[in-house]
Amino acid sequence: MGDTRQMHYCLIDTDLGWFGLAWSPHGITRAYLPGDPVHSLRERFDRFASETAHWPAFIDEARQLILGYARGEAVCFDTLPLDLSAVSxxxxxxxxxxxxxxxxxxxxxxxxxxxxxxxxxxxxxxxxxxxxxxxxxxxxxxxxxxxxxxxxxxxxxxxxxxxxxxxxxxxxxxxxxxxxxxx
Missing domain, CATH: 1.10.10.10 (Winged helix-like DNA-binding domain superfamily/Winged helix DNA-binding domain)
Incomplete structure (x- = not known):
């Protein structure tokens, strides 16, 4: 997943529950779906990233799309950059x-x-x-x-x-x- 010092995350309070996103400078690296308490999400993310309220434009876009998805809106995630460098x-x-x-x-x-x-x-x-x-x-x-x-x-x-x-x-x-x- 690259250099963990460059990894950040944010949590999103949606209509379905708390959702989490982590990213590197190259794109989204990890997401956690709703279902766990917010403190559990933080514990998971804190192992490899730091929480921040300052995110790049692609994370702002992802947050808006996820909020829309949770409301049942038809959204498309195609434009979001993904960092799959740690994946086979x-x-x-x-x-x-x-x-x-x-x-x-x-x-x-x-x-x-x-x-x-x-x-x-x-x-x-x-x-x-x-x-x-x-x-x-x-x-x-x-x-x-x-x-x-x-x-x-x-x-x-x-x-x-x-x-x-x-x-x-x-x-x-x-x-x-x-x-x-x-x-």
Whole structure:
């Protein structure tokens, strides 16, 4: 993640709870999704970055987009610079693939593996999702298991949080719709 003396973070109080962002001079390096108390977020970030109320323009833009997202607005994170220098080449390829997904659009671990050239990489794709350092902005919540099942989600709240995020984006879970008809 580069020189920790150049790493900073800020916390954002959203309609969904406290969200955290860390950055280097090159871009966003880490995000934490809502679900943990604010003091826990600070403890996590304090290990590798310093909190600041002075941030670059791209963090101001990210803050506004995250606040809008939490209110259910259609936002796009495409213009934000990401610093993935601490991430493996394979994980960067996986993240580049899912960055192509639009709001409410989903894919599966297997489809990503196929697009990367080997369906046998599905488990490795899942590991990349589980270690995504910038969830929401790198939309790992849009990746489902085969058959449209939720699959894992390492953020607080697990699969429930994943489905809540997808619902904010207008995604309708076909399994949940079937369950409402009780058949």
């Amino acid at each position: 080449d394979f994980h960067r390829r996986v993240y580049a693939d899912i960055l192509q997904l639009g709001r409410g659009e989903t894919t599966t671990y297997g489809e990503i593996a196929r697009r990367l050239g080997d369906v046998g990489l599905s488990r490795a794709v899942g590991q990349a999702m589980g270690s995504n350092p910038i969830p929401l902005i790198i939309p790992c919540h849009r990746v489902l298991a085969s058959g449209g099942k939720t699959g894992g989600f390492s953020a607080p709240g697990g699969g429930t949080s994943k489905m809540r995020m997808l619902a904010l984006e207008g995604y309708e879970d076909p399994q949940a719709a079937q369950a409402t008809f009780d058949f």
